Amino acid sequence: MAWVLRGLRDGVVTTRYPRQPDDYGDGFKASVSVIAGSGDMLEGDAGRATGVAEKLAGLCPTGAIRLESGLRVDRGACILCGNCVKARPDLFAFDSSPEVATIGRQSLVVPSEDDDSLGLVRAELAKRVRTLRRSIHVRHVDAGSDGGEEWEVAALTNPIYDVQRLGIFFTASPRHADVLLVTGVGTAGMAGPLRRTFEAMPDPKVVIAAGTDATSGGIVHPTYASGDGVGSIVPVDVWVPGSPPSPFSLLHGICVGIGLLAGAESAK
Amino acid sequence: MSPASFSRRTEADRFADSVEAAVRDGGRFAGLVATARDDGSTVLRALVATPALVVIETIVGSGVNTYPALTPLVPSAAWYEREIHDLFGIEPVGHRRLDPLVLPLGPHSARPRPGGSSPASAATLELDFAALPGHVSGEGLFTIPYGPVRSGVFESVEYLVETSGEEIPHLRTRVYHKHRGLEQRFVDLDPSDAVLLAERVEGAASVAHAMAFSQAIETLAGVEAPRSAQMVRVVHAELERIAAHLDSIIRHTEGAGQAVAYARMSLHKERIMRLRALLCGHRFGRGVVVPGGVTGPLQLDPDDTLAEVGQIDRAIASDAKALMATPSFLDRLRGTGPLPAELALANGALGPVGRGSGLVGDIRLQRPYGAYRFLGFEAAEGFVKGDALARQWVRIEEIRQAFHLVRQGLDELSEGDAGPWQYDVTMTDGLALGWVEAPQGELLYLVEAEGGRLVRVKPRCASFHNLALFAEAFRGDIFTDFVFIEASFGLSIAGVSG
Numbered sequence: 001m002a003w004v005l006r007g008l009r010d011g012v013v014t015t016r017y018p019r020q021p022d023d024y025g026d027g028f029k030a031s032v033s034v035i036a037g038s039g040d041m042l043e044g045d046a047g048r049a050t051g052v053a054e055k056l057a058g059l060c061p062t063g064a065i066r067l068e069s070g071l072r073v074d075r076g077a078c079i080l081c082g083n084c085v086k087a088r089p090d091l092f093a094f095d096s097s098p099e100v101a102t103i104g105r106q107s108l109v110v111p112s113e114d115d116d117s118l119g120l121v122r123a124e125l126a127k128r129v130r131t132l133r134r135s136i137h138v139r140h141v142d143a144g145s146d147g148g149e150e151w152e153v154a155a156l157t158n159p160i161y162d163v164q165r166l167g168i169f170f171t172a173s174p175r176h177a178d179v180l181l182v183t184g185v186g187t188a189g190m191a192g193p194l195r196r197t198f199e200a201m202p203d204p205k206v207v208i209a210a211g212t213d214a215t216s217g218g219i220v221h222p223t224y225a226s227g228d229g230v231g232s233i234v235p236v237d238v239w240v241p242g243s244p245p246s247p248f249s250l251l252h253g254i255c256v257g258i259g260l261l262a263g264a265e266s267a268k
Numbered sequence: 269m270s271p272a273s274f275s276r277r278t279e280a281d282r283f284a285d286s287v288e289a290a291v292r293d294g295g296r297f298a299g300l301v302a303t304a305r306d307d308g309s310t311v312l313r314a315l316v317a318t319p320a321l322v323v324i325e326t327i328v329g330s331g332v333n334t335y336p337a338l339t340p341l342v343p344s345a346a347w348y349e350r351e352i353h354d355l356f357g358i359e360p361v362g363h364r365r366l367d368p369l370v371l372p373l374g375p376h377s378a379r380p381r382p383g384g385s386s387p388a389s390a391a392t393l394e395l396d397f398a399a400l401p402g403h404v405s406g407e408g409l410f411t412i413p414y415g416p417v418r419s420g421v422f423e424s425v426e427y428l429v430e431t432s433g434e435e436i437p438h439l440r441t442r443v444y445h446k447h448r449g450l451e452q453r454f455v456d457l458d459p460s461d462a463v464l465l466a467e468r469v470e471g472a473a474s475v476a477h478a479m480a481f482s483q484a485i486e487t488l489a490g491v492e493a494p495r496s497a498q499m500v501r502v503v504h505a506e507l508e509r510i511a512a513h514l515d516s517i518i519r520h521t522e523g524a525g526q527a528v529a530y531a532r533m534s535l536h537k538e539r540i541m542r543l544r545a546l547l548c549g550h551r552f553g554r555g556v557v558v559p560g561g562v563t564g565p566l567q568l569d570p571d572d573t574l575a576e577v578g579q580i581d582r583a584i585a586s587d588a589k590a591l592m593a594t595p596s597f598l599d600r601l602r603g604t605g606p607l608p609a610e611l612a613l614a615n616g617a618l619g620p621v622g623r624g625s626g627l628v629g630d631i632r633l634q635r636p637y638g639a640y641r642f643l644g645f646e647a648a649e650g651f652v653k654g655d656a657l658a659r660q661w662v663r664i665e666e667i668r669q670a671f672h673l674v675r676q677g678l679d680e681l682s683e684g685d686a687g688p689w690q691y692d693v694t695m696t697d698g699l700a701l702g703w704v705e706a707p708q709g710e711l712l713y714l715v716e717a718e719g720g721r722l723v724r725v726k727p728r729c730a731s732f733h734n735l736a737l738f739a740e741a742f743r744g745d746i747f748t749d750f751v752f753i754e755a756s757f758g759l760s761i762a763g764v765s766g
């Protein structure tokens with residue numbers, strides 16, 4: 001049978017995101033939140049005396065839960081294992097919005113506090129990307145992933161996500177790249193190649209840490225060979241948590257990086 | 269589960285002979301695992317599949333640090349001995365090419381030595397990329413490097429094509445870039461955390477890793493997961509296999525410029541990923557399999573799942589049939605990247621790579637585990653050509669069988685909410701093995717507990733074993749065939765690098 005006919009069989013499958021919300025994209029476990037107000041009673045001496053802080057922190061295999069001026073979750077360290085949600089549904093909940101990328105690393109710690117310096121960082125990024133060409137070229141580098149991130153990054157070019165429709169293209173040459181999309185924990189062996197790729201890219205350029213591993217090292221860090229994310233190797237502009245992040249979260253992260261969308265911090 | 273493995277102890281100087289004898293008796297060399305002991309000695313364990321796993325064990329004493337190499341007698345041990353040399357600093361005497369494989373260290377550097385009680389840190393190790401052999405060059409001799417950052421969305425790996433312009437080029441593979449030190453990270457983790465790390469050894473085989481690890485822990489605890497939990501495991505494991513095989517097919521269609529087939533197969537893979545997320549909240553099935561069972565039932569009604577599974581199955585079958593009748597596609601795969609049957613057999617090639625070269629031996633049938641003991645299916649056998657096309661046929665057949673298994677699991681689960689989903693596991697001390705047929709082939713976990721702690725967890729990934737054979741499939745036009753050979757091997761570099 002002619003392939004042409006098969007191509008049409010399922011009708012339009014391409015998502016309209018980000019122009020329109022996508023049902024599937026919004027139905028996906030993408031981050032953990034602290035239930036509003038629930039951490040208050042844990043604060044202060046009462047919480048410390050009963051050892052609640054240690055108990056809560058002990059729920060998390062990656063140290064993402066902290067009790068410091070209120071109960072907080074560092075989404076940049078969270079691997080979405082669900083331990084905390086299962087043990088304390090009164091305190092933690094899964095959030096299904098895929099729009100989890102932020103411009104400030106600190107903004108991944110939720111509930112996030114207003115950070116004065118963030119305005120400057122955001123303004124600088126906005127100014128930088130204003131000069132980018134209309135079409136955006138992305139260079140992906142794996143700096144020590146488990147391979148799952150690559151599946152989700154590769155999905156961006158398939159007909160369902162079809163980032164080409166947004167003028168976003170993957171490129172082989174760093175010399176033509178505007179965006180560096182980095183996955184993985186930042187291994188000792190990839191530090192050099194990653195740095196060289198970054199240096200070969202012309203200015204202006206944007207760096208995206210794609211995934212919890214790239215953001216903090218996830219559950220892999222620390223070892224003698226794994227870094228605490230790629231931020232210590234290249235200057236990261238946008239952080240996309242997730243283990244791995246879904247294609248929608250990656251797409252949101254890229255859109256934040258090139259100034260098409262606002263980061264998750266402005267939604268809070 | 270009945271213990272399908274047993275151990276034999278031998279002296280270090282008789283080790284290689286013992287392993288060779290076991291292989292000569294019809295065993296398949298399945299791996300070599302080292303464990304550091306606090307007294308400075310190192311335990312070496314060779315795994316031989318008969319098909320029951322036989323463990324042949326020896327101790328390399330502290331201060332000795334050498335033993336007669338296995339590789340001269342058992343060639344498929346070559347990469348294992350290189351890896352162990354990197355991580356443990358013990359030298360297999362008689363190994364011909366002991367170049368660094370996963371961790372290039374300077375001559376005086378300490379070694380990570382997982383299993384020992386003092387973990388290495390970046391500060392105690394002396395990384396030395398100069399320890400890697402240089403590019404060969406000479407009269408009429410060139411080395412063309414490709415990677416580790418490659419064109420396209422790939423895991424980082426470096427290929428070196430050595431060519432003299434006349435003879436068949438030789439391929440060398442460098443896999444150290446991604447080395448994460450996972451074996452050290454496993455040490456002392458609580459089993460409930462270690463399973464989360466296991467899921468992240470190879471993203472494309474998250475469920476397989478969680479299963480193999482959990483089964484090893486269950487053996488140590490003397491429990492078996494509840495039957496309903498075993499069914500849930502099979503559903504997730506087989507959906508994972510379908511996704512991984514589709515990924516391989518997608519890469520073939522992309523390389524061959526079959527745009528519509530690429531689009532269709534990508535769509536099917538995405539539907540599988542979404543179904544997996546609907547069943548458990550995670551697109552890779554993470555957070556489902558835990559020691560003792562699963563975290564809960566399928567989150568989608570089995571009948572709805574059956575309906576969706578049926579639709580995707582039919583769509584894939586129909587498109588696969590059309591694809592495998594498209595001459596311009598078949599031409600690219602036929603005769604490409606041949607792995608001769610003798611070579612596959614001698615090296616114990618695993619998974620679809622082995623089965624494409626006429627090997628039998630699907631672990632789900634050879635050493636049945638979990639719910640596979642109760643379900644009916646056939647192995648994808650009888651494909652003998654050994655080329656990329658044969659491997660593609662194996663995957664298509666395995667997708668069909670995987671759907672069949674998923675349906676059987678769902679049928680049983682829909683017959684009433686069974687449960688319980690998880691039993692308590694209390695590890696006893698000792699050594700245990702866990703195994704599954706991952707999408708890439710046999711995956712083994714060696715787990716050792718002492719004083720209630722995990723002192724050693726070693727995943728042996730099929731990709732590690734098969735990648736050593738990768739270079740052998742490069743015959744003919746290395747550059748135009750590259751994409752197909754790579755896609756048809758379906759390797760996960762994360763699993764190779766460790």
Ligand code: SF4
Nearest residue numbers: 060078079081082084
């Ligand atoms: S989901 Fe898991 S990793 Fe994330 S914060 Fe909760 S316990 Fe930590």
